[in-house]
Amino acid sequence: MRxxxxxxxxxxxxxxxxxxxxxxxxxxxxxxxxxxxxxAPVAKAxxxxxxxxxxxxxxxxxxxxxxxxxxxxxxxxxxxGSVAEAAALAAxxxxxRLLGPRVVSGDxxxxxxxxxxxxx
Numbered sequence: 001m002r003x004x005x006x007x008x009x010x011x012x013x014x015x016x017x018x019x020x021x022x023x024x025x026x027x028x029x030x031x032x033x034x035x036x037x038x039x040a041p042v043a044k045a046x047x048x049x050x051x052x053x054x055x056x057x058x059x060x061x062x063x064x065x066x067x068x069x070x071x072x073x074x075x076x077x078x079x080x081g082s083v084a085e086a087a088a089l090a091a092x093x094x095x096x097r098l099l100g101p102r103v104v105s106g107d108x109x110x111x112x113x114x115x116x117x118x119x120x
Contacts, residue, residue: 005088
């Protein structure tokens with residue numbers, strides 16, 4: 001399974017998130033983020049537009065993932081250096097791997113990372 005993890009600032013739009021997903025490589029079958037972000041209206045709107053489910057993960061699940069990007073500010077708030085990377089890995093399951101580090105949308109308001117499951 002190909003999972004897109006997303007992270008974003010409060011001012012992000014669906015266009016911001018779509019841009020980040022495109023820059024990350026797209027093609028996701030599932031969206032994932034931190035629990036609080038997955039419940040945000042913009043995340044729900046993105047999921048609806050793409051016809052995908054979005055799942056949210058708590059601090060403990062995000063912190064358990066080995067991410068490529070390290071942001072101290074993000075780590076303090078969410079327990080991981082990258083919400084997008086950690087959420088993608090958590091949703092893709094044990095043995096999942098990232099296709100690369102998270103990417104940032106052109107407007108700087110959203111991030112995305114793609115993970116694939118162990119059997120991909």
